Amino acid sequence: MPKIATQTSDFDFTVKQVPLFDEQGRRSGFFGNQRADTGGILGVTSDRYGIVQHGSLIEAAEEGFENANLGEFERNVYVTGDGARMRAHYDFKDQTRALRREDRQVGDEVGLRLTLQNSFDRSLRVSFALGMLRLVCTNGMTTLENEVSMTKKHSANVETNFLEDAITKAVSNWDAAVIKAEALTARAIEHDQGLTILGNLVRMGALSDRMSGEIAKVWNSPEYDLDKARNLYNLYNATTQHLTRNVEDTRSELADRTSRNVFKKLHDAVARPSNMTKLLLPLKTIEVENN
Numbered sequence: 537m538p539k540i541a542t543q544t545s546d547f548d549f550t551v552k553q554v555p556l557f558d559e560q561g562r563r564s565g566f567f568g569n570q571r572a573d574t575g576g577i578l579g580v581t582s583d584r585y586g587i588v589q590h591g592s593l594i595e596a597a598e599e600g601f602e603n604a605n606l607g608e609f610e611r612n613v614y615v616t617g618d619g620a621r622m623r624a625h626y627d628f629k630d631q632t633r634a635l636r637r638e639d640r641q642v643g644d645e646v647g648l649r650l651t652l653q654n655s656f657d658r659s660l661r662v663s664f665a666l667g668m669l670r671l672v673c674t675n676g677m678t679t680l681e682n683e684v685s686m687t688k689k690h691s692a693n694v695e696t697n698f699l700e701d702a703i704t705k706a707v708s709n710w711d712a713a714v715i716k717a718e719a720l721t722a723r724a725i726e727h728d729q730g731l732t733i734l735g736n737l738v739r740m741g742a743l744s745d746r747m748s749g750e751i752a753k754v755w756n757s758p759e760y761d762l763d764k765a766r767n768l769y770n771l772y773n774a775t776t777q778h779l780t781r782n783v784e785d786t787r788s789e790l791a792d793r794t795s796r797n798v799f800k801k802l803h804d805a806v807a808r809p810s811n812m813t814k815l816l817l818p819l820k821t822i823e824v825e826n827n
Contacts, residue, residue, distance in 0.1 A: 543786060545613045547590035547622055549573050551656050556580065569656040571619055578620040579657030588662050588687065590615070590622045590654055597624075597652050597686075600699045604707075606631060606648070614788035621660055623788060624652040625676065627669045631707075633714045635721070644762060645671045646714065650706055651792075653683070662687045664706040666713055672760055675776040676784070678795040679713035680803060681706075719806045720769035730755050730771045733802075735819045742797040743775075751778045768802045 553567040568577040569587060594613070601609060607630045614623045631648035649667035653660040664684045668677040686702045725733070734752055737743045743751070754774040763770045775798050784791040805812040 542616070542618070543788060544615050546619075547594060547613050547615050547624075549591075549619060550589060551578060551587055551619070553581070553583065553585075553587060569620075574618075576618050578618065579655070581658065585658070586687070587656065588654055590619075593622075593652065593654050593662065593686075594624060596699055597626075597703075600703050601626070601628075603700055604703050606703075606707075614784075616789055617655075617657065617659075620657040621655045621789070622653070623660075623792070625667075626650045626652065627674075629669065629671065632671065633668075633710065635714060635718055646677065646717070647671050648707065648710060649676060650703070661685055664702055666706050666709055668710075668713065668717065670773065670776070672762060673773075673777060673780075675773065675780045676791075676795070677717065677772075677776055678792070678799050679709075680716055680796075680800060681709040681713050684709075716803055717769065720772055720802055721765075721767050723768045723806050723812075725766050725768060725771070727755075727766050729816055730766060730774075732817075732819060733768075733771060733815045736815050736817060737798060737801060739819075740801065740814075742801050743794060747778070747783075747794065750782065751775050754778055768806065772799060772802055 550572040551569050552572060554570045556564045556566045556568050558564050565582070566580050567583055567585075569579040569581060570577050606628050608628070610627045610629070612625045612627075614625075615621070626649065628648040628650070632645050635644040635646050647669040649669045651665040651667055653663050653665060661683060663686055666679050666681045666684075668679065669675070670677055684702045684706045686699050731752055734743065734748045734755070738745050738748045751774050754777050755771060758764050758770070758774075759777070763773055776795055779791040779795055783794070801811075801815065805815050
């Protein structure tokens with residue numbers, strides 16, 4: 537029976553490095569990153585790997601936000617892997633951009649989202665990931681901008697100046713991220729083409745078949761007037777609406793990964809006509825070719 541992924545918001549625990557031994561009791565040269573409260577080993581590293589505590593990182597980041605004058609924020613913390621991985625979404629609703637739509641009229645407003653990341657199993661760098669928050673419905677949106685590291689390699693110290701430089705760099709990429717989202721609004725599609733694209737995203741591994749069906753329900757019956765236009769941007773909004781409301785609270789890693797995969801496929805389709813052709817390939821044709 538597969539293990540069910542667990543997710544909590546509890547980041548207030550301490551992890552320490554302890555030496556690991558072989559079967560004969562000799563030091564292996566490796567260290568386990570061990571939770572002080574449960575005793576669980578969250579990752580195996582060398583002694584050069586610097587541990588950054590989740591709680592200390594959050595405290596330092598929020599001090600950095602204040603120094604950067606980003607204003608008030610809302611925080612949601614997602615801790616997975618028994619504590620090994622942490623992502624904290626920070627939404628700055630007063631830091632906004634107007635997202636122009638395909639008719640070149642001002643449409644959606646998006647707020648700034650910074651996702652603070654940390655891990656004890658080496659899967660996540662100590663970094664900020666840039667995102668957006670669609671204010672009309674508070675759906676989280678991803679971007680294609682690179683994560684911005686907050687520490688030097690193998691360092692356990694989050695230096696204030698280095699952290700604030702990371703915040704500044706992440707925010708400076710925001711306008712470029714908005715432009716990439718705007719590009720999706722310029723690519724009009726027919727309603728049925730949206731359903732075809734969802735099917736092809738399943739074929740490409742960006743979506744599960746079940747998730748595609750749930751997104752199709754949102755696409756078929758838009759809740760907001762802004763979403764009634766048929767374009768790639770609104771198809772992505774249907775995706776993020778389902779992920780934010782039905783997936784993120786229990787499986788945030790899946791939600792983040794799916795959002796990024798879909799956004800990248802749609803953006804690539806705008807950038808290259810050949811990629812758009814693949815997304816619009818009739819599903820019946822694909823079934824025939826596979827038989």
